[in-house]
Amino acid sequence: MKKSRLPAVKTPLSAVFAWVFFVASRYIFKGRSSSPVLAVLGIATGVLALIVIIAVMNGFQLGFIESILEISSFHLRLESFSDEKTEELKEIVLAAPSKLSLGIQAVVPFREFQALSRGRRQGQQAVFVRGMQENTLSFDKKMESRLDFEEGFFDIEDKKNILLGTELARRMGLGLGDEISLFSIAGILSAEDESSGLETFVISGIFRTGYYEYDYSWAIINIENPVFFVNESEAKIGIKLTNRFHDRAAVEQIGKMLQASGFEDVKITSWRDYNRSFFGALRTEKLFMFILVGLIFIVVGLNIFQAQRRSVLQRREEIGLLRAVGGTKKAVRFVFVLDGAIIGFTGASIGLVPGLIIAANIQKFFELVENIVNGIIGVMNMIAALFGAGAQGNFSIFSPAVFYIKEIPSRILPVEVLIIFMFGFFSALAAAWFASQKIIKIEPAEVLRYE
Numbered sequence: 415m416k417k418s419r420l421p422a423v424k425t426p427l428s429a430v431f432a433w434v435f436f437v438a439s440r441y442i443f444k445g446r447s448s449s450p451v452l453a454v455l456g457i458a459t460g461v462l463a464l465i466v467i468i469a470v471m472n473g474f475q476l477g478f479i480e481s482i483l484e485i486s487s488f489h490l491r492l493e494s495f496s497d498e499k500t501e502e503l504k505e506i507v508l509a510a511p512s513k514l515s516l517g518i519q520a521v522v523p524f525r526e527f528q529a530l531s532r533g534r535r536q537g538q539q540a541v542f543v544r545g546m547q548e549n550t551l552s553f554d555k556k557m558e559s560r561l562d563f564e565e566g567f568f569d570i571e572d573k574k575n576i577l578l579g580t581e582l583a584r585r586m587g588l589g590l591g592d593e594i595s596l597f598s599i600a601g602i603l604s605a606e607d608e609s610s611g612l613e614t615f616v617i618s619g620i621f622r623t624g625y626y627e628y629d630y631s632w633a634i635i636n637i638e639n640p641v642f643f644v645n646e647s648e649a650k651i652g653i654k655l656t657n658r659f660h661d662r663a664a665v666e667q668i669g670k671m672l673q674a675s676g677f678e679d680v681k682i683t684s685w686r687d688y689n690r691s692f693f694g695a696l697r698t699e700k701l702f703m704f705i706l707v708g709l710i711f712i713v714v715g716l717n718i719f720q721a722q723r724r725s726v727l728q729r730r731e732e733i734g735l736l737r738a739v740g741g742t743k744k745a746v747r748f749v750f751v752l753d754g755a756i757i758g759f760t761g762a763s764i765g766l767v768p769g770l771i772i773a774a775n776i777q778k779f780f781e782l783v784e785n786i787v788n789g790i791i792g793v794m795n796m797i798a799a800l801f802g803a804g805a806q807g808n809f810s811i812f813s814p815a816v817f818y819i820k821e822i823p824s825r826i827l828p829v830e831v832l833i834i835f836m837f838g839f840f841s842a843l844a845a846a847w848f849a850s851q852k853i854i855k856i857e858p859a860e861v862l863r864y865e
Contacts, residue, residue, distance in 0.1 A: 437749050449721035450757055453714060453842065457761025460710035461838045465769030467707055468700075468830055470776060473823025475696050481625035484556045487688045488522065488652030489661055490668070494681040497649045504651060506675050507668065517656030518664075520554040523547060525637055525647040529596045533586035541582065543596065545637035545647070546570065556654060565590040566619030570636040576615035579629035580622040592617050596633070598641060613641050624819070658685060711841040718757060718842050722750055722849030747850045754846020755839070762838035770831070776824040784810060 483489060492503060504521050525545035530538045548571045551558040561568065564580055576594060588594060595614050615635065622629055635641075655664055661684040672680050686693070772779045 449717070449725075450753070453718045453721065453757045454761040454764065456714035456717065457711065457758060457838045457842060458765035460707070460714060461762050461765030461834055462769040462772070463710065464704075464707045464834045464837075465766070465826075465831060466773050466776070467703065468834070469773035469824045469826050470822065471700060471703060472825035472827060472830075473776075475700065476825050477624055477823050479693065479696070480556075481560055481623050481628065482689060482692070483658060483685055484560045484654070485623055485625075485628060487685055489655045489658045489685050490653040490664060491683040491688065492651040492653070492680055493648065493683065494679060495649070495677065499677070500649045500651065503672075503677065503680070506671060506677075507651070507653060517660060518653060519556065519656055520652075520654040522550060522554055522557075522652040522654070523637065524650055524652060525642045526650075527598065527642065527647045529598045529633075531582075531586065531633070532595045532597065533588045533592065538597070539582065539586055540631060541596065541633050542631050543633050543635060543641075545635055545639060545642050547637055554654065560623055562622045562624075564620050564622055566617070568621075568634075569618040570634060572616075572618070573636045573639045574615055575618040575636070577619040577621055577634040578617055579632045580620050581626065581630040582632065583617070583620045585630070588617055590617055590620065594633075596641065613639075661685060708837065711837055714761075715841040715845040718754060718845035719849045722754065722846050723852070725753075726750060726850060726852050750850040751843070751846050754842045754844075754849075757846075758839040758842030761842065762835045765838065766831070766835055770826065773824050773826050777821050780822055 492507075495503060500523050504523060507518065507521050523546075527543055529541050529543050531541045532538055551561070551568050558568075566577075568577065569575055570577065576596075578588065578594070583589065586594070593614055593616055595612060597612050621634075623632075653664070653668075655661065665682050665684055669682055672678065672682075
């Protein structure tokens, strides 16, 4: 007669997770060690610091990139065509059936050349002259948002009007309504009369872009000014897209359109090619900043690893008891892995909220820090004055005398915030996972033999 076997009872997964979570939470919140608290604070500090630093770096970098793309190089450029075809090309691009799919925002004809300028002060200054249509800002709103006019406005309807960058005007001692002479070297070389390369303009606006190179050396005049034809300046067309990262698809589609219209010789250049070295340097800078600040997580992860290994050794008897009452190796190991997950999630969450608040109000935060430091300096000055010592100046983190900024920029990118949060979380999780490997080798019989 065969003996009947009772069917094996499988423990519900929810029940397993319940006791695992109960034990893990007791180890963290009821334990006597301060290691979990220090680990949480370390991860929180790393997340907070990385969010703020990357947000400020994004503010500076994206400000430079937008100034370059919205004012100077555009997203796409059309070159190598005759002057009389400028308007025809502009109409072809604007009337293209694929305009909506490409997201074309503006099509801007322009010319440019190098010149020397002379103003009220002695000496000459190199100037990059950009010729634009008088109504450019009416259809190019992104350029309008980047040009901050400190004096006057975008007025080049009169072909004798000129717009100067604020640093160029300051260096030359010029203001609104003053005259400036542009002396074209190309004009001398190409014209029979040397005086044909010299033109006098009246300043109708002084602009600031926030990008020092443009503010220091740029001038804008009417594209129809005869000085461009003296210099044999080639007409070009700048195209702006809703999303600059769609440039490759735009180059392909616009290239097909131009070939179909008989403009196969027109050259199309993307912003990636036009500014390859500069944007590559910015990418490298940001990557290394991620790595350097990310070392915080590596240090905290190593601390968690050591703390978890010590916890496993100290709790060998408890681990043996859990195994003896039915806990599997994976379940017991998951107790310590869950400890790391709780530490990582708690620390990342604590650092996330103040990090976002500070990054979104970075100007006020730095003002608060400066006020606190200057208050301390003031107290020290008062004490020093009692002993006849001289007073010290005020403290400024980003002084306008050193940095070419009016305020500290900050840009929060949700994808990067998520990466930073997950990096803090997984650094603790990975440390706990590797530290708990010794649990697999612990056998209940050996641990409890003498207990």
